[in-house]
Amino acid sequence: MPAAPPGRPPDSPQIGLHTLSGTDVDSLALGRLDHGVVRRLLDAETSYRRLALRAALELLRVQPGAAGPLVPVDDAWELLVAAERRDPAAARAVIDRPFTGAWAARLLRRLRGQPSGAEPAGVHAELPLWVEVGYLHALAVATAVRAGCACTLAVPARRGVVHLPSLGHAHLAGLDLWDHATVEVTDAGARVVGPLAAVHLTVPGHPDGSDRPSDADRPGDLHDAPSQLHWRATRSLASGVTIEDVDPYRQVSGTAGPDWLPAVQIAEWESRLAAARRVLRAGHPRTAAALDATITAIVPRPAAQRFRSFSATSADAVGSVELSVPSDGVDGAVMLSHELRHAVLGIVTHLGDLLDPAAAARRYRVPWRDDPRPARGMLQGMYAFFGVADFWHVQRHLARGNEAMLAHFEFALWRGAVFDTGRELLRTGALTALGRRFVTGVVTTVRSWLTEPVPAEAGRLAELATTDARALWHVHHHLVARSQVARGLAAAWLAGAQVPPVEPAAIAYRLDPDPDARAFDTRACLARLWLADRDVFRRTEREGAQRVYRGASAADCALVRGDRDRARALYLAQLNRPGQHRRALVGLGLALGADHPAGRVLQMRPELVAAVTREVVRSDGPAAAQGVVPHLAAWLAPLVAPPSPAPPDA
Amino acid sequence: MNGSAMADAALGLQLADVRELSLDKLRDSADEVLRSGVDQLLHNVDAFSAWSANDDSGGCRSRLD
Structure with a gap:
């Protein structure tokens, strides 16, 4: 970790410091999710994403051709600046999203010649740099649309899809694999113009916004436009959480094309997530409140086998969670409790090192995986399953009948897994002093659970x-x-x-x-x-x-x-x-x-x-x-x- | 600075707060706190890449395929 920043210079009153105290760290390690601590973490993550934008701008400045056929990056940024001046909330709505972080982190790794998370080496080669850089242009246009800022700007089209972050996407015919289309914003509205047709945009949440696809214009020489041309607005649930099934940076495993779930599946997600929220609010109010504050987007994944639900969080995209369709409210609540801890720890690691980077080479056993994991995976998993054990610790007293037996089993299983992994982490030598303090807190908490009785069959x-x-x-x-x-x-x-x-x-x-x-x-x-x-x-x-x-x-x-x-x-x-x-x-x-x-x-x-x-x-x-x-x-x-x-x- | 504050400072858990910075200043500012924040972020990006190079992928679930 670089040296601590100097104190606030007198000529820069706006730039202060987010700080996390030792007491805050201890409260997180002991399992509490105090509202004030969670709020401070989320505020810091907002800054972290914006710092990633600044870092990307710096690196792109020395690569003037990086935007390819699009306008230079500085021009796109100027549009962002103008739109923010007109409507600061519009800029926040577009920029302060988890996927901005995912995109920026991926771009930074690419520009610095590093692998990109879970993707295999060389994956960058498939996606032209200018298409990746052009997400910034899409961010600028999306902000301009929200702010009503007149402009005309070309944005990337990936496999015929133009995506405007937070707003939605359009399929356009007549485009190459990696191509671009123009977005026009005027007093009359906004539209995406492709080679064969133009499509009007709607803005989610605005009076004219709609989940229904808008029709394509078919003026004169564009009469051959295919019937599938339409604009599809990004959809949100009643809770305000976005269902993100299109953003190319929504998945931990790498860039992805749009899925676009049918309305009946969106309704199913609404129902399943509402059930999960009921479970959490009834028995786990602090977790529920922390989730409400933290998770702003759900990335739907296919239904998984019973007892093998899938969920994932990227530290690059805190606030977004990939989930398989929860089988019921408890399944959804467990997955969200798990991912919430990943998100919290992800932000903490943005503020300070819990692990010695030099320890990256060694791998260890973790009880939840079938392959050896580096210390980072141990730490992240330990804390995420700490959230799971904490959930079952309470839930086993709320559940009835067979569900209670299952809850006791899960509690007994995960308290042991977290305890063993935490103790192993403390033995590895991979932790910094801060990391040792954090892991010791978790181990101390879980140790107090080890003597709590569970029914014999669940224990066996x-x-x-x-x-x-x-x-x-x-x-x-x-x-x-x-x-x-x-x-x-x-x-x-x-x-x-x-x-x-x-x-x-x-x-x-x-x-x-x-x-x-x-x-x-x-x-x-x-x-x-x-x-x-x-x-x-x-x-x-x-x-x-x-x-x-x-x-x-x-x-x-x-x-x-x-x-x-x-x-x-x-x-x-x-x-x-x-x-x-x-x-x-x-x-x-x-x-x-x-x-x-x-x-x-x-x-x-x-x-x-x-x-x-x-x-x-x-x-x-x-x-x-x-x-x-x-x-x-x-x-x-x-x-x-x-x-x-x-x-x-x- | 009292003892508690000194102990917290020693933990080093901090980051430049740029939330109120306008986007033009975010791009152009030469502020040292901001500079330190960018360096901190790049340190994290590099560290993440080091872990990724050692197969730190796939989350917390068993492989089934």
Whole structure:
């Protein structure tokens, strides 16, 4: 982080400082979402976006041709300045949006020759720079339209679509893949002029604004204009939240074309989000208030599988949330609670470093992903799931029947995940002093939840899901560091000898990420289904759970139901079939239980069992490994120390 | 500056407040506080890119495909 700015110069009375105090940081880390702190964060983010505009202008100034066929950037900015002078609110309505931040950050990375977030290297090459730069021209025109500022300006058209931020978009025929069209703003109104037709604009919220497409002009020589020409205004819900399905910078994963949801889907979103707000206001009023202040746009994503809802937030676009259609009010409330914490932490990291940038190279396990993550992902996820655990902490006392059991399960699962991840973060050395203070606050809060009782069945399944995810991660991403040790153990096993004494360092593992690891949460999803809806669970089991959840088996269903004998038999049958069965290997360990020597080894060091088994097969063929896994795992038990309970103040 | 204020300053959680700056001044101002804010932002952009280069993508959900 650069040196702290100097004090306010006497000749610049307008430029002060946003500050966050230590008390503010502690309140966020302890889970409170005080209105005043959230307000200060959001005000700072407004400045952050505007500073991004200034930075982009500086970099574009040394690239005078960056705007390509459009007018120079300075001319577009002059239009913004004029429109702001005429109507400052219009400028705020257009500029202070999450997607302005997303665009500016992407452009800055491009201009500085850096990768763009989640997009693969080289992705910039597909989108001409002038099209990317031209979002600024679109911002200027959109502000001019809102302010009633007469102008004529060319703006980019991407794949035939002209998008004016906050206003809407038009499809125009006769345009190339990357092209431009002209927007005219006069006293009579505004229109987008393409090569074949012109389309009148409407402004959302204005008396003449409408969600209905406006018709295209078809004067004289434009009579061939296709019938799909129309203007579609950006739509908002009754709550004021925008449904953003068109802005090219709305998705975390990269630029995207328009989706334009039909009205019936907009109505569905209205209903589902209203249900989520009711849940939050009834039981989580501070979260509800913070969400109302923070989230101004929802980016709709397709419906997801049950218990696998999708949501995402970019620190570049704080205030916008990508969501799959919530299955119900609680699902929507959980996703929003999760994303709110991402947004809050995103702003905090704009103000100061919580992580040492030099720590970027190392990767670690997190309980919610099936691949190793850098410390930034750990920190962000820990805080987001802190919000989830906090939600269930309360919700489990408000829910009834099966929903309450599911809530207890989620609480038990996520308090453990947050606690473990927070403690691991503190051990990594990746945190700055500020980061340590923040994470210590979260860990302290969650530690106080660990002793809160949950119903036995919810607790059993939460523990199973936690152990499952950890063991699957080990068996997929860990290799026994010294392969000759595994060969030696296999030889001793085949010779019928006792397990030889081996130093712990000799069977240490190293990280070897498996790019094909997927769906570590399959058994957790089955557990949720078991708790939430027994009838559907039994039908799913009868019809084949693998048809619903990737990799699921009858053994998994038996395990979740608590029928460990049947699960054990079915997992053993799976392991006796040719091929790699890492999910079954871990499942067998879960079915045997941690109080069984083989179960303990399969839960704690499944990769060690897998490595020795591979060496047995390599030495004596597949027949030598038939049915031996539980015996081999038990044989290895002296090498695997039982887990030591965490000290209460660890 | 009292002890609490000094401790908060040591945290360094601050950013130039440019909300009231008109857009022409946002572009043209040579103010040092603003300059520091721009540098802070670029530092964040660079840091983000460093994380992104290490596959820090995809959010908090398991991969299913």
